[in-house]
Amino acid sequence: xxxxGVLLLDHTxxxxxxxxxxxxxxxxxxxxxxxxxxxxKDLAESxxxxxxxxxxxxxxxxxxxxCAFKDxxxxxxxxxxxxxxxxxxCLSMTNAMDIxxxxxxxxxxxxxxxxxxxxxxxxxxxx
Amino acid sequence: xxxxGVLLLDHTxxxxxxxxxxxxxxxxxxxxxxxxxxxxKDLAESxxxxxxxxxxxxxxxxxxxxCAFKDxxxxxxxxxxxxxxxxxxCLSMTNAMDIxxxxxxxxxxxxxxxxxxxxxxxxxxxx
Amino acid sequence: xxxxGVLLLDHTxxxxxxxxxxxxxxxxxxxxxxxxxxxxKDLAESxxxxxxxxxxxxxxxxxxxxCAFKDxxxxxxxxxxxxxxxxxxCLSMTNAMDIxxxxxxxxxxxxxxxxxxxxxxxxxxxx
Amino acid sequence: xxxxGVLLLDHTxxxxxxxxxxxxxxxxxxxxxxxxxxxxKDLAESxxxxxxxxxxxxxxxxxxxxCAFKDxxxxxxxxxxxxxxxxxxCLSMTNAMDIxxxxxxxxxxxxxxxxxxxxxxxxxxxx
Numbered sequence: 171x172x173x174x175g176v177l178l179l180d181h182t183x184x185x186x187x188x189x190x191x192x193x194x195x196x197x198x199x200x201x202x203x204x205x206x207x208x209x210x211k212d213l214a215e216s217x218x219x220x221x222x223x224x225x226x227x228x229x230x231x232x233x234x235x236x237c238a239f240k241d242x243x244x245x246x247x248x249x250x251x252x253x254x255x256x257x258x259x260c261l262s263m264t265n266a267m268d269i270x271x272x273x274x275x276x277x278x279x280x281x282x283x284x285x286x287x288x289x290x291x292x293x294x295x296x297x
Numbered sequence: 298x299x300x301x302g303v304l305l306l307d308h309t310x311x312x313x314x315x316x317x318x319x320x321x322x323x324x325x326x327x328x329x330x331x332x333x334x335x336x337x338k339d340l341a342e343s344x345x346x347x348x349x350x351x352x353x354x355x356x357x358x359x360x361x362x363x364c365a366f367k368d369x370x371x372x373x374x375x376x377x378x379x380x381x382x383x384x385x386x387c388l389s390m391t392n393a394m395d396i397x398x399x400x401x402x403x404x405x406x407x408x409x410x411x412x413x414x415x416x417x418x419x420x421x422x423x424x
Numbered sequence: 425x426x427x428x429g430v431l432l433l434d435h436t437x438x439x440x441x442x443x444x445x446x447x448x449x450x451x452x453x454x455x456x457x458x459x460x461x462x463x464x465k466d467l468a469e470s471x472x473x474x475x476x477x478x479x480x481x482x483x484x485x486x487x488x489x490x491c492a493f494k495d496x497x498x499x500x501x502x503x504x505x506x507x508x509x510x511x512x513x514c515l516s517m518t519n520a521m522d523i524x525x526x527x528x529x530x531x532x533x534x535x536x537x538x539x540x541x542x543x544x545x546x547x548x549x550x551x
Numbered sequence: 552x553x554x555x556g557v558l559l560l561d562h563t564x565x566x567x568x569x570x571x572x573x574x575x576x577x578x579x580x581x582x583x584x585x586x587x588x589x590x591x592k593d594l595a596e597s598x599x600x601x602x603x604x605x606x607x608x609x610x611x612x613x614x615x616x617x618c619a620f621k622d623x624x625x626x627x628x629x630x631x632x633x634x635x636x637x638x639x640x641c642l643s644m645t646n647a648m649d650i651x652x653x654x655x656x657x658x659x660x661x662x663x664x665x666x667x668x669x670x671x672x673x674x675x676x677x678x
Contacts, residue, residue, distance in 0.1 A: 445653065
């Protein structure tokens with residue numbers, strides 16, 4: 171897209187920081203005056219509700235159907251919608267709690283690296 | 298932090314793109330050879346399980362306790378851990394499904410803007 | 425109802441044992457040849473999905489709305505439907521695992537009585 | 552068991568009605584003065600939290616591990632504990648909402664029989 175000589179790129183994972191996504195969600199809420207509903211308990215409930223809708227896409231699916239899931243574009247579209255709902259509420263939680271999501275994730279990965287040393291856990295989900 | 302003249306910034310929402318977080322999660326999995334477990338159905342299950350652990354932090358909490366939640370730093374630390382678990386599995390889903398999370402979220406916000414016009418929904422969770 | 429001199433009572437909590445409910449669910453499944461789907465992992469998923477649909481009835485509800493919930497008959501009807509879905513899958517799990525639900529529940533209540541002595545926990549959700 | 556000429560049977564699905572289970576849960580709550588916490592929203596949250604703990608028993612389990620699950624007695628014991636937690640909160644909801652669980656379940660099975668006619672759905676989870 172090119173408006174008045176400015177090249178506008180689409181937002182992708184490669185060119186978008188978390189702050190932009192967080193701000194987009196905040197803006198959406200402010201337009202509707204919905205921040206008042208966003209206490210952390212109700213947000214945690216909504217994350218749960220949306221996570222279950224994501225899971226519902228796979229209800230009663232056999233291993234074979236799960237393997238083929240990705241090849242059917244309508245499946246991918248439905249998954250993207252449900253995953254987005256979970257992530258948007260996680261970004262809302264970030265807003266509501268005034269935390270930095272990036273460092274939160276990186277800190278947790280560090281802790282997981284200690285908890286599950288690759289030498290011990292390589293190839294195993296459990297010990 | 299400054300090593301050999303290179304300024305190393307801590308990663309924050311302001312300077313980190315989603316691709317970096319996705320790659321960090323991918324690296325963590327590859328070190329443990331855990332991608333083999335990451336079919337979308339089991340990932341959706343894990344997102345559900347972690348979302349419920351996040352919700353559990355608020356079990357039986359009254360409105361007053363929820364309001365005061367943010368002021369107690371041990372609460373914030375526990376919430377960050379549980380929220381990180383949900384987000385890390387969402388990033389794993391992004392990996393497993395080869396999708397772009399940023400555009401997925403932005404597309405969904407667009408759809409939500411149409412579904413919930415701010416004129417109609419301003420200040421109301423339901424019509 | 426009275427057919428050929430036999431008084432047929434409606435089934436209620438007062439006159440129906442758990443076995444009857446379990447057998448009703450089993451019959452429903454057998455008529456559809458659905459037992460084959462009922463492995464315990466997929467059943468646990470379905471219990472989760474239905475539990476979240478029950479929770480969704482209360483999404484964003486304030487304390488006042490929750491207090492008034494019971495007085496609105498359409499609310500009660502929706503809750504009964506969603507609660508029934510959770511319970512039916514729990515009865516299916518009982519079937520699939522060949523366990524006795526009554527003794528399972530009574531044993532757990534015994535353990536809870538030890539874990540939460542009424543002298544210590546009276547009036548308190550946490551210590 | 553026989554005390555003073557009275558034969559005391561253990562409670563099982565064959566000899567116990569729902570009312571007895573509901574009353575056992577009510578008694579447990581009254582001893583602790585916990586009914587005050589049991590509004591339907593918080594109960595729905597707790598059903599969700601416990602359902603996810605049940606699901607967690609199967610996290611990352613392969614089809615083969617799920618098939619063998621029932622043969623390992625420690626698995627069965629853990630499942631019974633988690634299933635009991637879900638069911639106990641469902642019985643608490645029955646208490647809190649003053650509804651009859653038996654007729655609620657039977658009504659829902661009737662509706663499901665209409666929604667999924669066995670002729671159409673025999674052997675198929677979806678059409």
